[in-house]
Amino acid sequence: MSDEYYLELSENPVQFENASSVNNVFFDEANKQVFAVRSGGATGVVVKGPDDKSSVAFRMDDKGEVKCIKFSLGNKILAVQRTTKSVDFMNFIPDYPHLEFSHECKTKNANILGFCWTNWNEIVFVTDQGIEFYQVLPDKRTLKLLKSQSINVNWYMYCPETAVLLLSTTVQGNVLQPFAFKSATVSKMSKFEIELPAVPKPAKLSLSERDIAVATIYDQLYVMYLKHHSRSTNSPGAEVVLYHLPREGTCRKTHVLKLNTTGKFALNVVDNLVVVHHQSSQTSLIYDIKLRELDGALNVHQPVLPARSINPYKIHLTGPAAAPSQAPVPCELYSSSWSVFQPDIIISASEGYLWYLQVKLQPTLNLLQDKGKLMDFLLRRRDCKMVILSVCSQMLTGGDKGNLSVVATVFDKLNQVYKEYLDAEQAYTAAMESGPSRSSTSYKRPVRTQAVIDQSDMYTHVLSDFTEKKGVKHKFIIAVLMEYIRSLNQFQIPVQRLSTANDEIVEVLLSKQQVLGALRFIRSVGAHDNVSARKFLDAARQTNDTMLFYTIFRFFEQRNMRLRGNPGFNQGEHCEEHVAYFKQVFGENALMKQATA
Secondary structure (H helix, E strand, C coil), rough: CCCHHHHHHEECECCCCCCCCCCEEEEECCCCCEEEEECCEEEEEEEEEECCCEEEEEEEECCCCCCEEEECCHHHCCCECCCCCEEEEEEEECCCCCCCCECCCCCCCCCCEEEEEEEEEEEEEEECCCEEEEEEEEEEEEEEEEEEECCCCCCCEEEECCCEEEEEECCCCEEEEEEEEEEEEEECCEEEEECCCCCCCCCCCCCHHHHEEECCCCCCEEEEHHHCCCCCCCCCCCEEEEEECCCCCCCCCEEEEEEECCCCCEEEEEEEEEEEECCCCCCCEEECCCCEEEEEEEECCCCCCCCECCCCEECCCCCCCCCCCCCCCCCCCCCCCCCECCCEEEEEECCEEEEEEEECCCHHHHHHHCCHHHHHHCCCCCCCCCHHHHHHHHHHCCCCCCCHHHHHHHHHHHHHHHHHHHHHHHHHHHHHHCCCCCHHHHCCCCCCCCCCCCCHHHHHHHHHHHCCCCCCCCCHHHHHHHHHHHHHHHHCCCCCCHHHHHHHHHHHHHHHCCCHHHHHHHHHCCCCCCCCCHHHHHHHHHCCCCCHHHHHHHHHHHHHHHCCCCCCCCCCCHHHHHHHHHHHHHHHHHHHCCCCC
């Protein structure tokens, strides 16, 4: 069963003091830091991040309960909210005074809901009456207002990756107003409405922030809405509705992920896959929005794979109660104490762990039987190369030897990605060689992802083993190699290649008296200038087909003329007996004449 778990928690989690020993645990999504806050006398704070550099411990005066605490980028300035009216700051920049300073929100009667750092020295206060965007001046220990905007706010959500802030407005909370931040400027994006499920009158639903997540999928920003099952409709279950939020233009509903069940859910995004955790069944589902199942203007998606639990995880007990030799204990997966953050973070405050959720690709090979769909899925994943090559080997030599149409589909999918990379590389090189110009500055060197499977990858890891494998019929070997070359030719990729395999293919085709097929193959791999004419003429003679012999003989005469300017064969080619036979059957006049100057 363990080979079927396609989701796992990171092996080296970030560990922090668990909730039983501290007053509060906060998570900062921008810096991926956990703040464990213990108050009483002075407030002790331990900050743990993804690496040792981002971990820090300090004390500050106890001025009341901490509601929100975050570092600016690079741990330069700390911001702490203790009341609904002001935010306190503390410099952590070397050589700056380590003193606290405070700033009140400027809007009268407004309550601060929270704040977000948008840069190392820029911060936005979100109040119930709008936003206030400030520049922090650490040397002067003060804040300068850059821009403010009045709008009634229920709750907010911030995406640090894109610096986009989402505000929930109106009574039902389902009209969302996004703002984009960039180097001391803020721009108002188009507001949009989340469609709430229909309910019988006079009841009214409102949009909860628990049902909204913001994440980047395939380099595009999406607002994900967890639309719960409505009893008043015949809907079979909940669904996740994705709204595409472009920098400019209107936000549109573009994808619907069918969950086919009801209950309590949580969302992550891992390797451009939307992961939906279902608490009561203790399983997760994954969706790939690029695997298209068109349903009108909307893409309606079913899970890519069957529901599975996250791979079981064991934790090492620490603290005074733990004995040194105590074995690790199983972690309670899908615990009610879990908090899920975007894109790929799961925190267990009760156990003091922060994990990154990861996708394992190898188990998907057995769970996704359709090889074409499997290849579409794998080609979009980050660490896919060796898994794709293993799929190809399995397809050719394993128990599930694919038929040729499946092999062709897989080769075409691989070579399409390979060709796109070669074209991008060629365009980049041409732009660079043409010298600096307005167009060439916009070119970035294409990144060679693991999805680019070139000919040497294919030959080294798949075809070389396959052609030498015992028990595989020669006919199938030839057919597969010809199929790979056909695919390369179809995408106009120059064939390098596989000298030993080429020889084997030619030998097999000639032994089966497929002389024209062997010649076509040699031409397709660009080796027709170097092959032995005698070998082909011998095979053509053995067919007792005089017209076939004529065709092959004429081909090599033309090759001789092209290469040496003379249609005759050199003595070292040992073709005298074939020349004599040609004269005997077709007459001396049928020989090609040397071109005269």
